[in-house]
Amino acid sequence: MDKPLKTPPPYPIASVDHALRAATILQMEGGATVSQIAERLGVARSTAHRVLAMLVYRDFAVQDEDRVYRAGPVLELAAHSQSLVSRLRAAALPHLHRVVDLLDETTNLIVRTGETARFIASVECRQALRVGSREGMVFPAHRTTAGLLLLADLSDEDLDGVYAPERYRDRPADRPDLSRLRTELKRLRRNGFAVNRERSERGLVAVGVPVRDRDGTALAGLSVSMPSVRYDPHRLQALVTTLNATAHALERDLAEQH
Incomplete structure (x- = not known):
């Protein structure tokens, strides 16, 4: 691991x-x-x-x-018009709240930029022992549930571009084993969901599914996160079913915006 x-x-x-x-x-x-x-x-x-x-x-x-x-000038200036990230977040928040109501676990929406995955929305559950908000945090995409799902949407050529050796010349230890990663992504494409057991953070398990646009391209990942002590593998199918239903509802809302 x-x-x-x-x-x-x-x-x-x-x-x-x-x-x-x-x-x-x-x-x-x-x-x-x-x-x-x-x-x-x-x-x-x-x-x-x-x-x-x-x-x-x-x-x-x-x-x-x-x-x-x-x-301000220290940060990269965000567009004054409503960005894709902003529209995604606004459309997703009601759905994230409904997932929390159903599952009582923290729920997130994540996008990918290059080799990184960024949490753009996070709704915490009400349980005393819970995964806190990850909103705004950035992780290597290959270490997160949603990041893996979004990488799985890439062609082999695009994946090679994301993890080109020259991009890791100064940090070779950060580059994943592409052979292992391709094998994992192939399995994720077949399953349609991903499970992350303490891969990005200790004591955390996450389950996620993709959110797609009208042409089938994965726009974001929808995930639910919980303390590993509360994860029950027998609940996995129920979690995936709830997340898929939520992703499809969000996809319909995004389609209606156009």
């Missing part, structure tokens, strides 16, 4: 986490108000205001005349 990539720090600093998450929201979605940031972070408006003020001071954010905060 691959060594898990990310482990939460033993002494997390909430203020730093809030600032990083707020900056990620501005970068991915183009803009937000103090109230919207407060709601997303689960903090008071006064706390959100202080976080945003510091981001502005350090040029990670700017404030428009309409009092909307946007990504």
Whole structure:
């Protein structure tokens, strides 16, 4: 088994986490108000205001005349029009909440960019022992449930391009074994779902399915994450059935937007 990539720090600093998450929201979605940031972070408006003020001071954010905060010059400026990521997230959130209501496990939406997978939406469950929000976090695609599903949608030629040796000249240990990866992706294509047992984080199991556009291309991955002590392999088919039904409902909503 691959060594898990990310482990939460033993002494997390909430203020730093809030600032990083707020900056990620501005970068991915183009803009937000103090109230919207407060709601997303689960903090008071006064706390959100202080976080945003510091981001502005350090040029990670700017404030428009309409009092909307946007990504600043330090970050890659997000498009002012509604991006694909933003539309995906907005369409997916009601569906993620329904999955949490049904399964009472944290649910996520993930997209792939090159060799990385990014969590663009995450809804936590209500259980005391739960997987926390991964929204805004980035992992190597081959280590995540949804990332593997999105890699499985690539042709062999495209996969070779993503993992071209020259891209890993300075970090050869990060490049996956392509022979093993192709074998795994072939199995995922056949199954239509993926299971991640502590591959990206210790003590975490995730199950995921793809979300496709009208021509069948995988746009994102939909996953449910839970502590490994609560995962029951006998529930796998039920989890996949629920996720597939949710993915199809989201696909219909996205199709109606066009």
